[in-house]
Amino acid sequence: xxxxxxxxxxxxxxxxxxxxxxxxxxxxxxxxxxxxxxxxxxxxxxxxxxxxxxxxxxxxxxxxxxxxxxxxxxxxxxxxxxxxxxxxxxxxxxxxxxxxxxxxxxxxxxxxxxxxxxxxxxxxxxxxxxxxxxxxxxxxxxxxxxxxxxxxxxxxxxxxxxxxxxxxxxxxxxxxxxxxxxxxxxxxxxxxxxxxxxxxxxxxxxxxxxxxxxxxxxxxxxxxxxxxxxxxxxxxxxxxxxxxxxxxxxxxxxxxxxxxxxxxxxxxxxxxxxxxxxxxxxxxxxxx
Numbered sequence: 001x002x003x004x005x006x007x008x009x010x011x012x013x014x015x016x017x018x019x020x021x022x023x024x025x026x027x028x029x030x031x032x033x034x035x036x037x038x039x040x041x042x043x044x045x046x047x048x049x050x051x052x053x054x055x056x057x058x059x060x061x062x063x064x065x066x067x068x069x070x071x072x073x074x075x076x077x078x079x080x081x082x083x084x085x086x087x088x089x090x091x092x093x094x095x096x097x098x099x100x101x102x103x104x105x106x107x108x109x110x111x112x113x114x115x116x117x118x119x120x121x122x123x124x125x126x127x128x129x130x131x132x133x134x135x136x137x138x139x140x141x142x143x144x145x146x147x148x149x150x151x152x153x154x155x156x157x158x159x160x161x162x163x164x165x166x167x168x169x170x171x172x173x174x175x176x177x178x179x180x181x182x183x184x185x186x187x188x189x190x191x192x193x194x195x196x197x198x199x200x201x202x203x204x205x206x207x208x209x210x211x212x213x214x215x216x217x218x219x220x221x222x223x224x225x226x227x228x229x230x231x232x233x234x235x236x237x238x239x240x241x242x243x244x245x246x247x248x249x250x251x252x253x254x255x256x257x258x259x260x261x262x263x264x265x266x267x268x269x270x271x272x273x274x275x276x277x278x279x280x281x282x283x284x285x286x287x288x
Contacts, residue, residue: 027054027065027094027111028120031262032087034128038262045098052098057110057150059143066110066147067094069101076158078287079151081144082109083166083173085260086132088119092262093167103279104288106157110147112140112173132169136200140173141180148183161185163287165278167259168193175205175216182213186285188278189218191256193226206231209238215245217281219274221254221267249277 031038052069067089070077080100084093089111100107113119116135122128144164151157163186166174171192178187194204218235220227232248239246251258251274257265259274282288 022062022064022114023117024065024088024111024114025063027067028088028090028118030120031091032120034123034125035087035260035263039264039266041266041268042092042262043095043099045095045102047098050098050101052094052101055108055150057143057147059146061115064110064114064143064146065089066108066150067097068106068108068151069094069097070106070156071101071104075106075156077104077106077156078161078282079106079108079148079157079159079163080282080287081147081162081164081166081177082107083144083164083170083177084109084112085168085170085257086119086128088113090120092260106151106154108147108151108157110143112143115139133196133198134200137176137202141177144173144177145181148181159183161287163187163282166190166192168257171218172205175218176203176208178214178216179208179211180213184214186282186287187214187216188281189216190259190274191220191224191227192218194231206234206238209235209244209246210242212239212242212244212246215247215281215285217247217249217278219259219277220248220250221256221258221270222250222252223254224256226256247281249274 051072055066055068056063057066089109093109097107116131152159162184164174164177165188167190171189174187174189175192195201251270254267254270255265258267259271
């Protein structure tokens with residue numbers, strides 16, 4: 001057993017879900033169908049000077065598609081996991097990876113819904129909700145673990161300088177992963193929503209704050225009805241009670257998805273400020 005296989009073997013037995021195999025074998029193309037037409041403010045980051053594109057990440061039950069971007073030369077680079085929104089890895093998430101790569105990061109966004117279906121192709125909110133409810137938290141954690149192993153095996157990712165950031169559903173996943181993997185040095189959750197508790201999703205961020213392994217920075221929109229002030233207050237109180245390093249920034253005039261430049265919810269001022277704070281957070285805690 002080579003080093004890559006041995007490390008993957010150590011990671012994957014943590015998973016306890018019923019393995020179903022992959023529905024998606026490749027990433028979605030373009031933007032999520034339910035979010036079209038895309039905004040005129042949509043940012044497009046070129047791949048000049050980068051190595052960027054789809055890759056396949058070995059997991060317990062097959063290969064998971066992911067998008068990876070990094071500088072074309074040099075390395076190993078600080079590593080950032082990008083946890084996608086409720087639409088999976090579509091063009092916006094790919095662009096975020098390229099933005100990180102332009103800054104000298106190895107950025108990788110695994111398709112964490114690959115067993116459940118192509119969320120980017122779903123236009124019915126109820127159907128998308130059913131998909132989200134069918135994703136076990138421990139499945140997502142194990143897939144993120146496998147992504148770290150894959151990145152490390154490339155020789156281009158310095159996983160001793162590991163961060164995670166995520167948006168919407170990915171913000172939820174960011175909180176959970178910050179409590180799951182002791183190798184993560186810093187986490188930044190953008191409008192991380194709570195999920196409906198079930199056998200597949202047994203906990204929300206507030207429930208795992210006492211287990212956080214790294215500092216967490218969280219961004220919220222003051223006009224986001226999906227994350228009421230009491231949810232934010234409970235998370236802050238839990239962090240304080242547990243003695244964990246957490247910081248919160250609420251943008252009063254921003255809505256949910258304020259960093260999503262392809263959507264009407266985009267707030268350029270808030271997005272720019274939060275992006276800068278995120279990079280400073282990574283640097284402060286030894287990622288950059």
